[in-house]
Amino acid sequence: MSKARLNLEQAAIACQNLSRSFTDAGRRVDVLRDVSLAIQPGETAAILGASGSGKSTLLHLLGGLDRPSEGEVWVDGQAMHKLADAERGRLRNRAIGFVYQFHHLLPEFTALENVAMPLLVRRESVTPSRDAARRVLEQVGLGHRLEHKPGELSGGERQRAAVARALVTRPRCVLADEPTGNLDSRTGEQVADLMLQLNAEYGTALVMVTHDRELAARMGTIHELEDGVLKV
Structure with a gap:
């Protein structure tokens, strides 16, 4: 895919020719291979795939939590690979919200303090x-x-509360990794409803990793990974 076709600079979050490999016992293991996609502001997208398909690795690369072996990631019009570590951290704090399967709230702080934390990290009053x-x-x-x-x-x-923490900075994109996977079906559906409602209200792009086809079907687009390759 061409850079122009993907609209990397206008997308809320995008990647082009993204690959990630590891070395295990002297053998190269390809987790992701040549993945390209672009998610526009306000768009909802599912990254669908079985366990081990590479979908969480893709989310970590999109969020700047890991570096690709090859390819580029763009967030809010900025190329992540061109940024120094500190700049990449600032962009991540400003433009990306994260929601995980396990909430990762800090146990010693209240809900209010946990949700305010991303703003305090960026030194707001x-x-x-x-x-x-x-x-x-x-x-x-x-x-x-x-x-x-x-x-x-x-x-x-x-x-x-974890959803609130992800949205408090008004990010360009929320990345959600199996956000309902640790909940019973009724509560999970309520959390999914909430995320879609807030996506519509905030105009924030939402990228949700899931193995649940019913949940994926509620997203505007579905990108299916199989053995690290994006199916077309």
Whole structure:
């Protein structure tokens, strides 16, 4: 695919000819091979595939948590491979929100403090950061749980707080890795509903890794990985 066709500079997040390989016991293992895709602002997309297909590796590369063996990743019009580590970290904090299967909330902090954390990391003032965190927690239905720590929240509430944390910076793109995989089916459906609702409200691109075809079918586009290769 050509760079112009992919619209790398206009996409919320994109990659071109992306590959990732590792060496295991002296043998090269190709986890991803020549993957190209572009997700536009406001678009919802599923990365669908069986366990071991490379979908989490792709998400980590898109989010700048790992470096590709070959190819390019673009976030909000910037080429990640051209940025120094500190610049890449700032871009990740500003433009990408992450939601994982396990919430990764800090147990010693309240829901409000956890959600405000990404804003504080970028050195924003405490009061505006807490106010922004409060607003988004109210949006996800946790306005009455602001001062509760993760251990005092249900599984669904913890995942809602994780969604709030991903959105508090108003990112260009949210990357979600099996965000409903650790929840019962009813709670998982509620969290998926919430993410799609907030995607529509915020205009943020949403890329969701999943092995669940029913969940994938709710996304605007489906990109299916098989043995590290994007099916067409």
